[in-house]
Amino acid sequence: MPAAYPRLRMRRTRASGWSRALHRETALSSSDLIWPLFVTEGRETEEAVPSLPGVSRWSVDGIAARAKEAVALGIPCIALFPNTPADKRSERGEEAHNPDNLMCRAIRAVRDACGGNIGILTDVALDPYTSHGQDGVLDAAGYVANDETVEILVRQALNQAEAGADIIAPSDMMDGRIGVIRDALEEAGHVNVQIMSYAAKYASAFYGPFRDAVGSGGLLKGDKRSYQMDPANAEEALREVALDLNEGADSVMVKPGLAYLDIVYRVKERFGVPVFAYQVSGEYALIEAGAAAGVASKEALVMEKLLSMKRAGCTGILSYHAPLAARLLNG
Ligand code: PBG
Numbered sequence: 001m002p003a004a005y006p007r008l009r010m011r012r013t014r015a016s017g018w019s020r021a022l023h024r025e026t027a028l029s030s031s032d033l034i035w036p037l038f039v040t041e042g043r044e045t046e047e048a049v050p051s052l053p054g055v056s057r058w059s060v061d062g063i064a065a066r067a068k069e070a071v072a073l074g075i076p077c078i079a080l081f082p083n084t085p086a087d088k089r090s091e092r093g094e095e096a097h098n099p100d101n102l103m104c105r106a107i108r109a110v111r112d113a114c115g116g117n118i119g120i121l122t123d124v125a126l127d128p129y130t131s132h133g134q135d136g137v138l139d140a141a142g143y144v145a146n147d148e149t150v151e152i153l154v155r156q157a158l159n160q161a162e163a164g165a166d167i168i169a170p171s172d173m174m175d176g177r178i179g180v181i182r183d184a185l186e187e188a189g190h191v192n193v194q195i196m197s198y199a200a201k202y203a204s205a206f207y208g209p210f211r212d213a214v215g216s217g218g219l220l221k222g223d224k225r226s227y228q229m230d231p232a233n234a235e236e237a238l239r240e241v242a243l244d245l246n247e248g249a250d251s252v253m254v255k256p257g258l259a260y261l262d263i264v265y266r267v268k269e270r271f272g273v274p275v276f277a278y279q280v281s282g283e284y285a286l287i288e289a290g291a292a293a294g295v296a297s298k299e300a301l302v303m304e305k306l307l308s309m310k311r312a313g314c315t316g317i318l319s320y321h322a323p324l325a326a327r328l329l330n331g
Pocket of ligand 1: 123125127135171172206207208209210211224279280281282
């Protein structure tokens with residue numbers, strides 16, 4: 001048994017700044033961050049996303065500039081999401097495996113600008129490419145057909161790897177996709193292209209602003225509950241993680257972040273693998289709205305939330321606040 005008051009005073013080690021620094025258990029660093037970026041057509045184009053105040057879509061040249069900014073800030077990785085033009089969206093999302101699509105052009109531009117100094121993470125799912133906004137193809141009954149979708153996702157993943165992606169991040173929640181993507185990457189010689197699986201991705205109310213940013217929100221009918229997870233379930237998340245690791249995922253993601261830190265913690269405890277959380281668009285927007293309403297300073301809210309994710313066990317965090325956080329962390 002530890003000593004009791006007054007021999008033990010928990011406040012003793014909190015009484016001065018140097019002592020608080022000495023006893024701090026968790027540290028956040030800019031190298032823990034992944035910065036999600038939205039790509040749009042055009043040249044020298046910046047489009048604001050109203051539901052994500054402070055976040056823009058950038059044309060490919062602007063994405064390359066953001067990537068350089070990330071390198072300068074010590075952010076090791078960016079995540080790319082395309083806002084596909086409406087006339088290139090289709091029932092089956094063919095644009096996803098066009099070698100000259102927006103995503104591939106952005107990957108090449110970032111590589112040209114930054115060489116090997118930055119990691120490029122690319123999202124695998126069909127929602128930025130389908131005319132109906134679902135992450136896969138629909139059968140006659142309107143159900144997202146698993147196996148048919150997986151075949152297309154493999155082509156999408158290979159397309160991204162060919163363009164130079166470093167981390168393939170399937171966010172589609174189809175069954176069995178990690179294994180077949182891994183096999184296809186091996187066969188094509190992309191042995192060092194990583195897979196970060198969105199293993200525990202919940203059917204969340206927090207994705208709305210993202211869907212605005214990639215232009216799929218207005219198209220989506222219904223919801224994604226036949227593939228994304230029920231927010232009530234935790235055991236199921238552990239099964240999803242086990243399967244994806246068994247199929248060859250190098251790292252796993254829990255998404256959204258803050259409302260699911262129990263899942264992060266359990267994944268880390270059970271599997272001891274690299275685990276990432278995605279602080280999603282709705283979480284970002286709520287911080288912005290809260291700060292604007294005078295709840296607290298934006299900086300304080302951002303840093304407390306990111307630190308909490310790290311404390312829960314995150315290896316790293318995807319956050320639209322990454323550049324702000326990196327600037328604060330770098331002093
Ligand atoms: C696409 C995808 C989504 C997000 C990342 N990849 C949206 C969705 O599943 O509807 C959400 C990210 C965010 O909200 O910031 N499958």
